[in-house]
Amino acid sequence: MHKNLSEILITKEQIDKRVKELAAEISLDYQGKDIVFIGVLKGCFLFLSDLVKNVRLNTNIDFMMISSYEGKQSTGIVRILLDLKNSIDGRDVIVVEDIVDTGLTINYLLKALKTRKPKSIEVCSLLNKPTCRKVNVNIKYRGFDIPDKFVVGYGLDYNEYYRNLPYVGVLKDEVI
Ligand code: 5GP
16 A cells, blocks of 8 residues: 555445446446547546446547646636537536535536536536535436545545555545
């Protein structure tokens, strides 16, 4: 285990299994449709890549990069740093997130994307911290509910480190 982690919360095997289940669910729900996955960078990069490898549909993949966090706090003020390459007008869209915490970021992003007139838009998030919610968000596809702890790995960072870990772990308090 990485020396700065206090525990492994979700193992690689648990992630692999759950991602396949989510991909199967999406493949069934969107049978015969053409969908656009929007990955929210950078945290989504491993989750999105494992997810789409297991989805049996015609898919487009696009990315956005936003900034919402100052240090460890969600501010609710979201800046779009990188926007979509293609229009989502009339398309079935799934926004892929690493984690929904207060919900402020995804809420803001959904509002912004809905003005671009997608046919449908849903959220797929690997992790969900239900106890931290400040606004109501409908997460149709969710990987794991986790407690209110700062987690890293499988795409999630602390100061840009730990994204490459194949599992999700909790950082030791003294590191944060
Ligand atoms: P929200 O606006 O829902 O509070 O925050 C969502 C964003 O905050 C996520 O996309 C992620 O970048 C960051 N975030 C929230 N909780 C955690 C966490 O436990 N670990 C890490 N690494 N990032 C988090």
